[in-house]
Amino acid sequence: MATDTIAAHDDHHHGPEKGLLRWVKTTNHKDIGSLYLWFSFMMLLVGGAFAMVIRAELFMPGIQVVDPHFFNSMTTMHGLIMVFGAIMPAFVGLGNWLIPMMVGAPDMALPRMNNWSFWILPFAGAILLSTFFMEGGAPAFGWTFYAPLSTTFAPDSTDFFIFAVHLLGFSSIMGAINIIATVLNMRAPDMKLMDMPLFVWTWLITSFLLIGAMPVLAGAVTMMLTDRNFGTSFFDAAGGGDPVMFQHIFWFFGHPEVYIMILPAFGVISHIIPTFARKPLFGYSSMVYATAAIAFLSYIVWAHHMFLTGMPVAGQLYFMYATMLIAVPTGVKVFNWVATMWKGSMTFETPMLWALSFVFLFTIGGFSGLMLGIVPADIQYHDTYFVVAHFHYVLVTGALWSIIAAVFYWFPKWTGKMYNESLAKIHFWWSIISVNILFFPQHFLGLAGMPRRIPDYNLQFADFNMISSIGAFMFGASFILFTYIIIDGIRNGKPAKARPWESAKGLEWTLGSPAEYHSFDKAPSRKAIEQESQHTSVA
Amino acid sequence: MGVNREVKRSFWVKLVGAPIAMFLFAYALVPLYDVLCEITGFNGTTGKIDQESNFVVDENRKVNVNFFAATMPGFPVQFYPKDVSMDVVPGKFYSTSYIAKNNSGKEIIGQAVPSVAPTDAAANFRKLECFCFNKQVFKPGEEVEMPIRFVIEPGMDEHIKDVSLSYNFFKLES
Numbered sequence A: 001m002a003t004d005t006i007a008a009h010d011d012h013h014h015g016p017e018k019g020l021l022r023w024v025k026t027t028n029h030k031d032i033g034s035l036y037l038w039f040s041f042m043m044l045l046v047g048g049a050f051a052m053v054i055r056a057e058l059f060m061p062g063i064q065v066v067d068p069h070f071f072n073s074m075t076t077m078h079g080l081i082m083v084f085g086a087i088m089p090a091f092v093g094l095g096n097w098l099i100p101m102m103v104g105a106p107d108m109a110l111p112r113m114n115n116w117s118f119w120i121l122p123f124a125g126a127i128l129l130s131t132f133f134m135e136g137g138a139p140a141f142g143w144t145f146y147a148p149l150s151t152t153f154a155p156d157s158t159d160f161f162i163f164a165v166h167l168l169g170f171s172s173i174m175g176a177i178n179i180i181a182t183v184l185n186m187r188a189p190d191m192k193l194m195d196m197p198l199f200v201w202t203w204l205i206t207s208f209l210l211i212g213a214m215p216v217l218a219g220a221v222t223m224m225l226t227d228r229n230f231g232t233s234f235f236d237a238a239g240g241g242d243p244v245m246f247q248h249i250f251w252f253f254g255h256p257e258v259y260i261m262i263l264p265a266f267g268v269i270s271h272i273i274p275t276f277a278r279k280p281l282f283g284y285s286s287m288v289y290a291t292a293a294i295a296f297l298s299y300i301v302w303a304h305h306m307f308l309t310g311m312p313v314a315g316q317l318y319f320m321y322a323t324m325l326i327a328v329p330t331g332v333k334v335f336n337w338v339a340t341m342w343k344g345s346m347t348f349e350t351p352m353l354w355a356l357s358f359v360f361l362f363t364i365g366g367f368s369g370l371m372l373g374i375v376p377a378d379i380q381y382h383d384t385y386f387v388v389a390h391f392h393y394v395l396v397t398g399a400l401w402s403i404i405a406a407v408f409y410w411f412p413k414w415t416g417k418m419y420n421e422s423l424a425k426i427h428f429w430w431s432i433i434s435v436n437i438l439f440f441p442q443h444f445l446g447l448a449g450m451p452r453r454i455p456d457y458n459l460q461f462a463d464f465n466m467i468s469s470i471g472a473f474m475f476g477a478s479f480i481l482f483t484y485i486i487i488d489g490i491r492n493g494k495p496a497k498a499r500p501w502e503s504a505k506g507l508e509w510t511l512g513s514p515a516e517y518h519s520f521d522k523a524p525s526r527k528a529i530e531q532e533s534q535h536t537s538v539a
Numbered sequence B: 001m002g003v004n005r006e007v008k009r010s011f012w013v014k015l016v017g018a019p020i021a022m023f024l025f026a027y028a029l030v031p032l033y034d035v036l037c038e039i040t041g042f043n044g045t046t047g048k049i050d051q052e053s054n055f056v057v058d059e060n061r062k063v064n065v066n067f068f069a070a071t072m073p074g075f076p077v078q079f080y081p082k083d084v085s086m087d088v089v090p091g092k093f094y095s096t097s098y099i100a101k102n103n104s105g106k107e108i109i110g111q112a113v114p115s116v117a118p119t120d121a122a123a124n125f126r127k128l129e130c131f132c133f134n135k136q137v138f139k140p141g142e143e144v145e146m147p148i149r150f151v152i153e154p155g156m157d158e159h160i161k162d163v164s165l166s167y168n169f170f171k172l173e174s
């Protein structure tokens, strides 16, 4: 295929380079999107394996499988790998693949930096995982790495953890800069901001959260680094510092971080529901404003993670009310999704099943969040399995659910093939049943007082833990089927049409399936933009 | 790569400047935090008072103050309050003291960090005199009595009946 005529052409018309080096050197947004997605999938399996160890230990009371210190490493590394290795890179991968196509741009604004932001990740991941083989073991102080556990009392391997966090932060910030530049500068000239599809909007706003929050995390770990090695005392009371301040700085990053992981999910769902309800998205502009409002509020509620640090009542009240306030724009979104489906002609292909169950299950997570935001209730619930249930409903059946929905929805566009719909339906039902067996009982455990991050427990918690563990093994096994469906689809899937979902709107569907290696060399016209708008009813 | 819109230099400056500014902001939180604690008494930070002012005293109101002492690991000084607790009337000044005995053969320099609980009381707990205002030098084998003089301002919330004052001593690199 690499004939002289093609080689003579200008760089733009090359197909992908041959061989492995293609992936190392690539600056193509589709290649980089795929790299991100495969990387995050691998991390999901690693983090999932750690979760299996956790649930195996918690299957019965007593210590059977691993020693308590290793158990703590498992919970810590599970959280870190899932947050920084699986969910965040998966969304960056989706953003890379989809944003240029959705805004009618030929590529990302800064393709070389894009290559860098991806290739930093495997190194950061390797450094983080290598701590398992070091003296003192991997970090065991929780994914929130509170001082002084992570400063005074942590093993030397913690410095590698700090370096890994620095790299991960760098990668995310570069990714965010790239997305902002792409959306603002590379958009088709005829596309106004309020023409942009919601996935683009939510990612644009997420990027602002990333450049606001990740540097604060970098600051926190840098302070840890100097506390540990260079004699500063930011978090050491013995030198005039304060460990509670660590929590303030961490959660100033941490709460926006949880919205970094959910806003792009809102975007994905806002694409899938209109397609399968065959109606334009209800309340487009309120969706945009709600997203912006959530992003803004996420910076002023952080201390709801710290109600028990000895805060004055006035502080507790402020953070409680501010937290409650977030439920309003979130409610607007859920309302709009439901209104989009109202009187729609719905069908239930796999992406829609995932999106629909997202709406249900994410809302359960939102409700438990509201319960936790109530100070007198949180005094009881804090640091129990109730919190664990809450954030798994928003992160697993929220963020991860939307990623899986997105994979099925755009799979034909990426690969040019159709996945096996009946297997995918089995996989869906398997997942949704097992995930609820896994996480729902954790609400009851938490309400009954079972603390989180402890390898052993009182006999009274035995039954629900066993149920939860059984659900966990079932849910873990569902990923074997998922992997099979994806690989089988890529290898043997039937060729997909350019627009495999009849009512799908969006510029990406005007491209071929698979999308051409270089797309939108010429920006789409105003007419195309209007026709492909998902939120106006122009036919 | 083609850019569809004209991009000004200032766009890139802002885009790269913002994360750098936020990194510095994380450090700015450190002094901000200290100032905030001092003003509000968050975190049990106690306040100072410069002179024996005359407060309006309500003799019927009683508050029980408990005294605690602790030392950080590696601080070989025995440290304890002379009085375990005292009944005080808000608005009046009281004195008590803490005792420290250096059990090592070396001179030790230390600093005490005070904390008041509940935090709502901290802003109204004011000290005229305290060994925690300065670093303390303990000669080998020496035992010292270190006075404190304090007042609870009458403005303290009515529902607070018990207040505890604790000190944690740590070693300064001499």
Ligand code: HEM
Pocket (backbone or CB within 6 Å): A144, A258, A259, A261, A262, A304, A305, A323, A324, A326, A327, A330, A365, A366, A367, A368, A369, A370, A372, A373, A374, A378, A381, A382, A383, A387, A390, A391, A394, A395, A398, A399
């Ligand atoms: C209505 C919206 C929400 C409210 C009111 C809310 C409230 C809370 C509160 C009060 C806590 C602290 C509980 C405690 O430690 O005692 C918490 C924890 C948490 N939330 Fe949410 N939340 C909401 C949505 C979300 C979303 C969308 C995500 C992520 C996608 C999320 C992720 C988390 C995580 C990861 C934790 C646990 C952090 C830890 O201690 O490890 N929450 N939430």
Ligand SMILES: [Cu+2]
Pocket (backbone or CB within 6 Å): A254, A255, A258, A301, A302, A304, A305
């Ligand atoms: Cu939060």
